[in-house]
Amino acid sequence: MATADQVKALIRSHAAGDDYQFYAVALQMAAREARNGHAGYAQDLRELIDAAKGRSAKAVPTPMVAPRGDLASLLSVEYPEQRLSDLSLDKDVLSALRRVLHEQRQRDRLRAAGFAPLRRLLLVGPPGTGKTLTARVLAGELRLPLFTVRLEGLITKFMGETAAKLRLIFDQLAETAGAYLFDEVDALAGARTNSNDVGEIRRVLNSFLQFLEQDASNSVIIATSNLPEHLDRALYRRFDVMLNYPMPSGEIAKQVIRNRLAMFDLGTVCWQQVSSIAKGLSHSEITAAAEQAAKEAILIDQEKVGTKLLVEALQARQVSVISPSE
CATH class of the missing domain: 3.40.50.300 (P-loop containing nucleotide triphosphate hydrolases)
Incomplete structure (x- = not known):
């Protein structure tokens, strides 16, 4: 469920007419529910957010x-x-x-x-x-x-x-x-x-x-x-x-992966290990690795993306960075 801080942030952003902050908090709530294993609820939240954004965009073409x-x-x-x-x-x-x-x-x-x-x-x-x-x-x-x-x-x-x-x-x-x-x-x-x-x-x-x-x-x-x-x-x-714009820290690398894989169960990920492997990679490289891990999970009929898949994908990106000509 949403935390008290998230509820207060939603009310403040709505009262201020700050759409981008309102949707940012709502997406954080969806990601939190996905991480807690409530994939269906998280999907419903994301669909509501996307629909609201669509109506907002149509209101001001x-x-x-x-x-x-x-x-x-x-x-x-x-x-x-x-x-x-x-x-x-x-x-x-x-x-x-x-x-x-x-x-x-x-x-x-x-x-x-x-x-x-x-x-x-x-x-x-x-x-x-x-x-x-x-x-x-x-x-x-x-x-x-x-x-x-x-x-x-x-x-x-x-x-x-x-x-x-x-x-x-x-x-x-x-x-x-x-x-x-x-x-x-x-x-x-x-x-x-x-x-x-x-x-x-x-x-x-x-x-x-x-x-x-x-x-x-x-x-x-x-x-x-x-x-x-x-x-x-x-x-x-x-x-x-x-x-x-510096290279991402371990915490930012974690955010990049969580944002990209918000609809996957990441509850078993050892973030300390993943962040360590991601060191030296750019945001785009970490995103590409996260996407590769997600595709691998889909292909092997796995609903969660674990440490092993992420580490393997990140290591592959590290090799391409070290040896771009290979």
């Missing part, structure tokens, strides 16, 4: 937009359904993301008082630690289209043309509210002191910095980098928030 003309080669668009409860991250990162969402939902009140909401985020950390998923979650929570900048279409051997394409993107950003993702922004914002840099590349960076500085739209801008030490220092000043 997201206008469908698609890049046209020259923008079609520069931007791809999707309409994510992920929510904050889908993220298993460090508590400080989650707290910062909740703050961004809160300010975005109250942006009219903030602007009326002469303040701008947080809307430019720089996410840094190793590959597979949840940066791109965060962009999808922010778009999903705010019911915005997620536009991903296609760097292969943006960056050309003619740097003047690249700067012109950047202007097209920022014009679109001002005209069509959305979440705009500059994934692996290093290609645009490498340090100007790099020894192999050339004048034209520096001009592209300067253009990018200028467009960021001048942008006053309602869109959310998200840039990610796996190599923050290679970024030009001036880039940091253009963002409202910089979030560091």
